[in-house]
Amino acid sequence: KAGVTQTPRYLIKTRGQQVTLSCSPISGHRSVSWYQQTPGQGLQFLFEYFSETQRNKGNFPGRFSGRQFSNSRSEMNVSTLELGDSALYLCASSTGTSGRTDTQYFGPGTRLTVL
């Protein structure tokens, strides 16, 4: 079974631009979560989508948004990029249907650098 894939793997943008990252979950998984990882803050939850609906949201500004399509693929968008948005963005997929046993499987991440 193919794992979680993320595209692109690397991105370089300048301040003020916007960016879209993509995540394809494991086949059959309906939940996709997004995390931001930085050396200072560690891994922080951005949002989770389940069956095309946002189920939970972290404490990030409205510049960070996401969506999920009917095939469970998800995209996240960051508008008006700031230097502090430079990070590794990870997505995770799971079945989303059984909290106690629902293992999260992570993709390789997208490394975003904002200049």
Place this chain on the structure above:
Amino acid sequence: KQEVTQIPAALSVPEGENLVLNCSFTDSAIYNLQWFRQDPGKGLTSLLLIQSSQREQTSGRLNASLDKSSGRSTLYIAASQPGDSATYLCAACEINQGGKLIFGQGTELSVKP
């Protein structure tokens, strides 16, 4: 608000040693506690998931325990190998928060040949 803490931040051991990594959490209302491994610049690899009703889980040389009453989990690695060198992260999945995980800052493990 759930907070997850991992101590120590870094650990260096000689090959073959048994070791324990610690994770503590402040709110016991969790579905499960998950342990992950992260190699430099890479994504996370799931190691073990312990349900809130379980006390421990084992996979090969890895054993994870959970004590909800004290808010603690440990990851035991037996007979460590240089290939075990990585950052180990624990994460709590809270009740009624969907799949949201709260992560600790990780323990960076180095196993010397």
